[in-house]
Amino acid sequence: MFILEKPYVSALLKKTLAELGRPVLDNKIANEALQNENIILSKEKEFVAAYNDDRAQPVYSNSENAIDWIDNNLNSGDLPHKIRLFKDKGAFRDLVRDMYPDFFYRTVDFEDLDHVNADELPIPCVIKPCVGFFSLGVHMVESVEGWQIAVEAIKNEVEQIKTMYPAKVLELDKFIIEECIEGEEFAVDAYYDRDGNPVIINILGHLFASSDDVSDRCYITSTNIINEHHDEFLKLLRKIGNRADLKNFPIHIEVRTDGYGNLGVIEVNPMRFAGWCVTDLAHYAYGINPYKYFMEGLNPDWAKISGCCEGKIFAMVIGDIDSTVDRSEITSVDYEGFRANFSTPLELRKIDYKEHPVFAFIFAEVDADNLDELKKMLHADFTEYLNFQ
Numbered sequence: 001m002f003i004l005e006k007p008y009v010s011a012l013l014k015k016t017l018a019e020l021g022r023p024v025l026d027n028k029i030a031n032e033a034l035q036n037e038n039i040i041l042s043k044e045k046e047f048v049a050a051y052n053d054d055r056a057q058p059v060y061s062n063s064e065n066a067i068d069w070i071d072n073n074l075n076s077g078d079l080p081h082k083i084r085l086f087k088d089k090g091a092f093r094d095l096v097r098d099m100y101p102d103f104f105y106r107t108v109d110f111e112d113l114d115h116v117n118a119d120e121l122p123i124p125c126v127i128k129p130c131v132g133f134f135s136l137g138v139h140m141v142e143s144v145e146g147w148q149i150a151v152e153a154i155k156n157e158v159e160q161i162k163t164m165y166p167a168k169v170l171e172l173d174k175f176i177i178e179e180c181i182e183g184e185e186f187a188v189d190a191y192y193d194r195d196g197n198p199v200i201i202n203i204l205g206h207l208f209a210s211s212d213d214v215s216d217r218c219y220i221t222s223t224n225i226i227n228e229h230h231d232e233f234l235k236l237l238r239k240i241g242n243r244a245d246l247k248n249f250p251i252h253i254e255v256r257t258d259g260y261g262n263l264g265v266i267e268v269n270p271m272r273f274a275g276w277c278v279t280d281l282a283h284y285a286y287g288i289n290p291y292k293y294f295m296e297g298l299n300p301d302w303a304k305i306s307g308c309c310e311g312k313i314f315a316m317v318i319g320d321i322d323s324t325v326d327r328s329e330i331t332s333v334d335y336e337g338f339r340a341n342f343s344t345p346l347e348l349r350k351i352d353y354k355e356h357p358v359f360a361f362i363f364a365e366v367d368a369d370n371l372d373e374l375k376k377m378l379h380a381d382f383t384e385y386l387n388f389q
Helices: 011-020 028-033 044-053 064-073 079-087 089-095 110-115 144-162 223-244 278-286 290-296 302-309 335-339 372-379
Strands: 105-109 125-131 139-141 171-179 184-192 198-207 218-221 249-257 263-270 312-320 330-333 344-350 358-367 386-388
Touching (some): 079 223, 079 263, 089 125, 089 171, 089 263, 105 110, 110 144, 110 171, 125 144, 139 144, 184 290, 198 278, 198 290, 218 223, 223 249, 223 302, 278 290, 278 302, 278 344, 278 358, 312 372, 335 344, 335 358
Antiparallel strands (some): 105 171, 125 171, 184 198, 218 312, 312 358, 330 386
16 A cells, blocks of 8 residues: 655655555655556555555655645554654653663653753764754754753744644654664665565665764665675564564665664654655665565565675755755756766656755665765765755
């Protein structure tokens, strides 16, 4: 079963929906995205009835914007509870507290941020919405003095952020303060099969411009990354799945590892793989269709895939727009200029920059021995590709 929502429905997802023939909820976004596709949508009552007939069947949404609808309509079982368990970072920390008994975290109401004593915090630390998305409202705190700077920044951002995403996706009434998790950061697309076994679809390395960078600008994947981290991440997923009793459940989990077997979970995003259909990178890199693999309970043959893709690196770069830019003043984007940064572009996705602080996503194959073009992107000012009135 599929529930389509904003912000993006990819060509691969549309094609997969037509091929699989699974129920797709008839809503505004599905009608807009699939108007030229040969797909019959399921009316709300039919969709809910089909779910109630088999609450164990796999349900996938391309966006957490669907959470509110799921809460109100697919509530005959425990799906809303399990979604909330991961969407609420405070609830998730409670779930895995025994796995990380010494890990510092504290939830704070938005109106109480000014009353937090920064001297009591484990500096450096990070503060973010308990229910958040896309690095919005996330701030690193590098010093006691930096705490108040972060709080003031959050106050200035809150009203603008509220207009961008539904409340269930990004709730700004409660924040969580966490100690920083050291190590190299990865994002993992995975699902739990009908028996509760975790299956890894892709592992993405998160590249940063600096130690205080919290953006999602660039991710890479390769069979070297998969082979090095697959087994340790699978063990972690098994522990989490056992605690939450997950079956036929997709997740996108962000993890840090110190290289010595110590893993720290940053967050777990339920009901989906990498957002904005970025999970499609697995299709370009390894021929894996994430949506089909989840729906049909397929498991990648990583040994076979490694033989075909050894030495290759695949990247995703977000053409983000700085928060200081007035997007209403943008008249056009130099997409070809942006594409020209990559020696082997695979797909360029144009995004409505009037609605989102992003003008494009690009997938590219990169020379494994030369990551200069990605390093350049980490430090680039993408304003040069924007044309103004």
